[in-house]
Ligand SMILES: NC(=O)C1=CN([C@@H]2O[C@H](COP(=O)(O)OP(=O)(O)OC[C@H]3O[C@@H](n4cnc5c(N)ncnc54)[C@H](O)[C@@H]3O)[C@@H](O)[C@H]2O)C=CC1
């Protein structure tokens with residue numbers, strides 16, 4: 474039997490542990506604080522799916538495993554990686570490290586160059602995966618064999634795992650969609666309507682595509698699960714923490730106030746400024762990301778953010 478350890482017992486870590494357990498693997502869950510996983514109020518629908526007794530939950534790092542599935546928020550990833558055993562790693566967090574502007578696979582290469590890595594992304598709400606509802610995602614790795622090898626034991630007819638070698642495009646899609654989801658939520662919260670939201674999602678995809686090209690990724694990846702797939706899900710559903718964050722801001726809440734009512738992490742809040750820094754470094758124009766980063770930092774009000782986007786001259790599509 475394959476031994477798989479999931480590191481991180483938040484919403485997504487618990488859902489992945491449940492799914493992987495159903496594939497027949499022997500699952501261990503590493504939790505920073507085993508008694509405090511899924512704090513009250515977090516993802517109520519996930520609470521309907523308790524972990525089976527044979528999933529061991531512990532705060533002790535295992536010495537061996539066949540696969541490490543790492544589900545720690547990006548800003549804390551580097552602090553957990555040094556403790557991973559020698560085994561391939563599947564990174565499942567979507568964002569960019571603020572201090573270094575590294576994507577998750579770059580963080581792994583920096584902190585644990587001895588480990589092979591792959592990255593999982595796609596339209597996947599934790600509570601639906603926990604409920605065993607059908608879904609699909611993409612696993613990216615530099616070597617296709619690595620992506621296939623990691624996908625094989627955790628893939629199932631209900632969680633269809635496609636593979637890719639475009640690590641840049643897949644990681645960028647996963648990071649950028651959270652920023653665009655905040656913008657989409659703010660658009661709806663401010664009452665600007667569904668036409669405006671659809672336009673914003675489309676133009677958000679366009680700026681992410683420009684950035685993917687500049688970073689050496691493939692714009693076609695953004696037509697896939699990690700791009701438009703995840704944008705469609707996250708930018709249209711209040712089950713998304715990033716969308717809910719935007720919704721609250723659009724309705725006039727302050728950032729700190731909105732953050733305290735969220736059930737879990739909203740990676741887009743830290744990703745916005747990091748993504749903007751990367752875009753500036755590569756001379757790529759990303760008006761939506763720039764506006765959201767300025768809005769989140771408090772240098773633009775909601776009304777100014779709206780004016781800034783609406784006053785841009787429409788160009789050739
Ligand atoms: N919830 C979802 O539906 C999905 C989430 N993701 C991504 O997965 C990542 C994790 O998200 P969730 O599990 O939903 O977040 P969450 O907020 O539910 O849980 C985060 C977990 O990380 C742990 N953690 C935080 N700081 C830590 C540290 N310094 N050391 C060790 N553990 C630490 C917390 O204790 C908590 O268990 C994020 O990058 C998110 O974008 C990706 C796909 C779906």
Ligand SMILES: O=C(CO)COP(=O)(O)O
Pocket residue numbers: 567595596597598651654703706707712713714715716738739740
């Ligand atoms: O990544 C996700 C769905 O694919 C989860 O989105 P949120 O982090 O915005 O809840």
